Amino acid sequence: MRRxxxxxxxxxxxxxxxxxxxxxxxKTQGSSDDITIKFLHKWPNQKDNDYFVSAxxxxxxxxxxxxxxxxxxxxxxxxxxxxxxxxxxxxPDVFFSWSGEFAKxxxxxxNVLDLTPYLEADPEWRDSIMMAGLEPFMEDGKYxxxxxxxxxxxxxxxxKIFEENNLSEPKTWSEFLSVLExxxxxGVAPIGLGNxxxxxxxxxxxxxxxxxxxxxxxxxxxxxxxxxxxxxxxIKALEHFKELNDKGYFQEGVNxxxxxxxxxxxxxxxVAMVYVELEEFGDFDEKFEGEWGFFPMPAIEDGAGNQxxxxxxxxxxxxxxxxxxPDEAVAFLKFLTTLENSSEMxxxxxxxxxxxxxVNSENSPASLVAGLEAVSKAEGMAxxxxxxxxxxxxxxxxxxxxxxxxxxxxxxxxxxxxQEISERIKAE
Amino acid sequence: MKLYGxxxxxxxxxxxxxxxxxxFIYYPIVQNFFMSLYRWKAFGEDRIWVGLQYYRxxxxxxxxxxxxxxxxxxxxxxxxxxxxxxxxxxxILEETFFRRFQGFFRTVFxxxxxxxxxxxxxxxxxxxxxxxxxxxxxxxxxGLENLTRAWLGESGSAMYAIIASSQWQYIGYIMLLxxxxxxxxxxxxxxxxxxxxxxxxxxFIHITVPQxxxxxxxxxIITVIGGFKVFDEVYVMTAGGPGRSTEVLATFLYRSGxxxxxxxxxxxxxxxxxxxxxxxxxxxxxxxxxxxxx
Numbered sequence: 001m002r003r004x005x006x007x008x009x010x011x012x013x014x015x016x017x018x019x020x021x022x023x024x025x026x027k028t029q030g031s032s033d034d035i036t037i038k039f040l041h042k043w044p045n046q047k048d049n050d051y052f053v054s055a056x057x058x059x060x061x062x063x064x065x066x067x068x069x070x071x072x073x074x075x076x077x078x079x080x081x082x083x084x085x086x087x088x089x090x091x092p093d094v095f096f097s098w099s100g101e102f103a104k105x106x107x108x109x110x111n112v113l114d115l116t117p118y119l120e121a122d123p124e125w126r127d128s129i130m131m132a133g134l135e136p137f138m139e140d141g142k143y144x145x146x147x148x149x150x151x152x153x154x155x156x157x158x159x160k161i162f163e164e165n166n167l168s169e170p171k172t173w174s175e176f177l178s179v180l181e182x183x184x185x186x187g188v189a190p191i192g193l194g195n196x197x198x199x200x201x202x203x204x205x206x207x208x209x210x211x212x213x214x215x216x217x218x219x220x221x222x223x224x225x226x227x228x229x230x231x232x233x234x235i236k237a238l239e240h241f242k243e244l245n246d247k248g249y250f251q252e253g254v255n256x257x258x259x260x261x262x263x264x265x266x267x268x269x270x271v272a273m274v275y276v277e278l279e280e281f282g283d284f285d286e287k288f289e290g291e292w293g294f295f296p297m298p299a300i301e302d303g304a305g306n307q308x309x310x311x312x313x314x315x316x317x318x319x320x321x322x323x324x325x326p327d328e329a330v331a332f333l334k335f336l337t338t339l340e341n342s343s344e345m346x347x348x349x350x351x352x353x354x355x356x357x358x359v360n361s362e363n364s365p366a367s368l369v370a371g372l373e374a375v376s377k378a379e380g381m382a383x384x385x386x387x388x389x390x391x392x393x394x395x396x397x398x399x400x401x402x403x404x405x406x407x408x409x410x411x412x413x414x415x416x417x418x419q420e421i422s423e424r425i426k427a428e
Numbered sequence: 429m430k431l432y433g434x435x436x437x438x439x440x441x442x443x444x445x446x447x448x449x450x451x452f453i454y455y456p457i458v459q460n461f462f463m464s465l466y467r468w469k470a471f472g473e474d475r476i477w478v479g480l481q482y483y484r485x486x487x488x489x490x491x492x493x494x495x496x497x498x499x500x501x502x503x504x505x506x507x508x509x510x511x512x513x514x515x516x517x518x519x520i521l522e523e524t525f526f527r528r529f530q531g532f533f534r535t536v537f538x539x540x541x542x543x544x545x546x547x548x549x550x551x552x553x554x555x556x557x558x559x560x561x562x563x564x565x566x567x568x569x570x571g572l573e574n575l576t577r578a579w580l581g582e583s584g585s586a587m588y589a590i591i592a593s594s595q596w597q598y599i600g601y602i603m604l605l606x607x608x609x610x611x612x613x614x615x616x617x618x619x620x621x622x623x624x625x626x627x628x629x630x631x632f633i634h635i636t637v638p639q640x641x642x643x644x645x646x647x648x649i650i651t652v653i654g655g656f657k658v659f660d661e662v663y664v665m666t667a668g669g670p671g672r673s674t675e676v677l678a679t680f681l682y683r684s685g686x687x688x689x690x691x692x693x694x695x696x697x698x699x700x701x702x703x704x705x706x707x708x709x710x711x712x713x714x715x716x717x718x719x720x721x722x
Contacts, residue, residue: 082687086471105689112470196553196580197667253558255670256581261557392688401672408583409671428467 035325036067037332040082040092042315044072051348059335066328088319093323094333097145098315099136100388106318107139113319115143118330125334130376133314133354136383146333147314149279150354152375153203154294156284157273158266161188162293169295173240176298180249185271189251191244192271193243194262196255201241201401202385202394203275204297207311208237210382211303220303224390227422229415233304238404238411240300245405247271255402276373278312282350285365294367296374310378313387314354374393457702464695470685482696491672492697495680498587502594502676503655509595510602511647516641517599518606519632534607545597549664552593556580576604580666583673590674594661598654602647609643610636641719649712655706677701 039056043049072094073081078096085091086106094384097103106112119126126134129147137145161183162168165193170176195201209218216313220226244250251257251271263280265271267287273400276284279412284292301305319329319335335341342358352372353359359372375381386394396417401408466475486492517537521530540548555562556579564576579589607670617635626634637644659678662668668675668683675683677697685694 083470083686087469091471107470109473129443196669198669201647245594249560253581255580256553256556256578258553261560339501380664392690395683395688399669399671402581403583406582406670 017397020348034065034067035328036069037094037323037325037329038090038092039068039070039332039346040085040095041072041317042075042078042096043069047356048349051345055336055345058341059332060334062333063328063331066325066332068332070126080286086140090320090321093325093329094317095318095320096315098135098384098387099145099147099223099313099388101224102387103137103145103318104139105391111321112144113323113326115146115319115322115330118334119143122334125337128335128339128355130354130356132376132378132381133316136314136333136381137316143207145316146337147316147354148337149316149351150312150314150372150375152278152296152310152312152371152378152381153207153275154278154371154374155191155273156266156276156292156294158269158288159291160419161186161269161272169277169293173298173300173303173361174227174247177243177247180247181243189265189271191251192247192257192262192265192274193254194257194259195402195405196258198398198401199384199386200259200262200275201405202240202398203255203311205237205387205397205401206382206388207297207309208240209234209305210305210309210311211297211300212237212240212307214304214414215306221422222389223427227393227426229391229418229422231304234418235411236303238414241401241410242404243372246375248406253322254405271428278352279350281367281371283365291355294371296378302344306379308379309382310375310380311382311384312375313381315381316354390422390425392425393418393421453715460695460702461699464699467647467690467692469689470691478692482690482693483700484586485693486696486700491675491680494672495608495675495677498674498676499656499658502591503652505591506595506598506651506655507648510599511644511649512600514599514647515606515637515644516640518603518610519636521603521607522610523628534600534604538604539600540597541601543597545660546664548593548597549661552589553580553665556589563581581670583670585668586666588675590665593665594658598651605647606643609640614641636669645712645716645719649709652708653705654713655709656701677704 039052041052043052048327052070052072053211056070060067079102082095084099085095093110097106103112127142130150133147133150134143137143137147139194139308157169159382165182165186167179167182170179193200213231217231217233221229221231245254251262251265257265262271262274263276265285266274281294317333319326319333323329336345337355337356339355342355343360343363344355346353346368347360347363349363350368352368352375359369386398389397397414400409400414400417404411455459465477465479467478468475520526521533526533556558558564558576558578558581561579563579567573567576577585580586613635617639618631621631621635657678659682662674662676662679663682666674668679678701681697681701683696684690684697
């Protein structure tokens with residue numbers, strides 16, 4: 001009898017253990033006929049997330065029988081989360097991605113649905129989106145992603161400091177240096193740089209590489225299979241950046257300052273400039289209204305690259321190739337990027353949309369309209385270096401930039417390391 | 429009535445837990461080792477056999493040795509400060525004079541350990557900031573200007589800065605564990621020692637320390653293992669920078685697996701971490717038994 005009780009107890013314990021393992025899939029999914037699309041985006045903060053909640057509500061109302069279940073992860077977390085979920089059956093149907101190499105990594109592994117047929121079936125949709133936004137999501141002439149935002153990088157400056165010293169927006173690198181020298185003379189640090197996480201310096205190098213290295217060479221180098229990084233332009237780019245630091249144009253302690261701290265220094269007028277993204281313009285309008293202007297990275301006089309490029313990139317959404325309901329997933333994506341919904345997104349969130357006409361003087365502050373105009377006038381985009389090259393190379397390149405600023409490594413040493421890692425990856 | 433002597437029943441009772449441990453701990457350890465022999469991606473299908481290539485690469489990678497050194501530093505400094513000073517503080521708070529204020533100090537010292545690491549990390553980023561930070565401004569105020577530096581921004585000081593913040597956070601926790609142990613020591617021991625003319629220091633050395641021996645061992649194990657598991661502090665405060673100077677084994681693993689998507693490499697690092705912590709645990713168990721035998 002006791003033995004039986006013991007056996008029974010064991011069984012109860014065992015079932016108890018495994019009860020926790022099942023049942024996760026049985027979350028309420030509406031009626032059983034409903035199709036559910038899983039949607040993963042990058043903006044977990046309340047305000048941005050709320051916008052997507054309301055957009056989904058509208059979509060579900062217009063498309064009875066289709067439900068969208070939403071999940072999100074922040075900027076840094078997204079880079080890891082997306083790689084992890086793509087390997088599981090939990091992978092989302094519609095998911096956020098940066099453009100460039102980051103997206104291409106998924107495309108090459110066959111994880112992404114080719115959207116070309118959908119775009120060709122609806123040329124109106126295709127033509128409504130700026131080419132500068134679509135192009136970085138292309139591979140072998142096919143479209144794999146729809147841009148949702150298009151971003152550019154600009155120097156934002158304090159107008160008062162510029163006026164007091166009779167300075168104007170610099171067009172060339174030498175003008176830039178003389179502006180910085182003048183500001184330094186007034187006792188204010190010319191540029192605020194928050195490089196505790198090295199993506200900040202990487203955004204400088206993104207632009208400097210593009211301006212210093214011939215376009216076709218850089219293009220080949222950034223591709224994993226053909227990367228060499230032997231052009232002297234790369235070293236020149238690092239030297240230009242190092243010069244800013246050596247001459248004391250950045251505030252003290254760049255490697256222990258966080259980007260947001262640098263912004264606060266700008267608002268507190270402790271630094272005269274910061275290098276920021278278009279999507280941050282809204283904050284400047286809020287906290288520094290009317291007292292700031294912006295200019296793109298100045299041209300480098302003897303640079304071998306195209307000087308009319310702008311640093312920046314679109315980011316957007318892709319559809320999983322393993323989605324059970326690709327048509328509905330694409331329909332949802334199309335819904336998000338209609339002119340009407342994009343305009344609303346611009347109005348609510350203040351993000352630069354790549355949909356033609358979505359950003360206009362009626363729904364956006366003048367600074368955003370002007371910024372986006374600069375983006376559309378640029379002859380091309382220099383995509384963020386850390387998402388445009390193989391991640392393992394950027395893993396060597398980026399931390400080295402901190403050591404460059406600390407004078408622990410020289411530009412030559414850094415490029416040698418980059419060449420070595422590039423060789424190793426090619427050999428794999 | 430032979431329930432206690434019945435081995436079959438006993439086995440039956442431990443079977444669920446045993447199964448659980450086998451399935452979720454031992455099996456993954458073995459599996460992890462096999463996975464370190466392949467090149468594979470989290471979201472790709474194909475696996476390529478590379479043998480021990482990742483282990484060779486790790487052995488040649490200077491970052492691995494940086495990480496290992498940092499972990500050892502972390503464990504060593506934590507033992508000195510948390511276990512050493514934690515015990516001293518606990519003993520002081522138990523002194524007759526301080527006992528009246530014990531509640532206050534206990535709370536003050538313990539408080540940091542309940543704050544989320546993310547918050548502590550951001551807090552210390554500000555404290556360590558070269559121009560607006562509390563630490564440098566304090567040093568300037570007392571005339572030690574030549575000691576100021578960009579604490580988290582320089583390779584030489586960044587790791588120590590992180591370790592220091594961790595001591596601040598956890599010393600109170602370890603102290604609390606010691607307080608509980610000290611309170612269990614029979615008062616008669618102290619009274620008779622006092623009658624024999626023992627001073628506060630002698631009482632501490634000859635009564636308190638031997639009486640809380642087991643707690644010292646336990647706390648040492650906690651801090652050493654903590655030193656090798658450390659991740660959040662580094663990830664939040666410097667993410668391994670500047671350069672790779674504050675990399676620890678866990679961030680090294682994380683970077684390889686989830687950032688660079690070299691899952692085989694990450695598995696290899698995980699296997700190495702397992703071996704290191706396993707050996708350390710064996711050493712500690714051995715010391716533990718030696719002391720128990722005395």
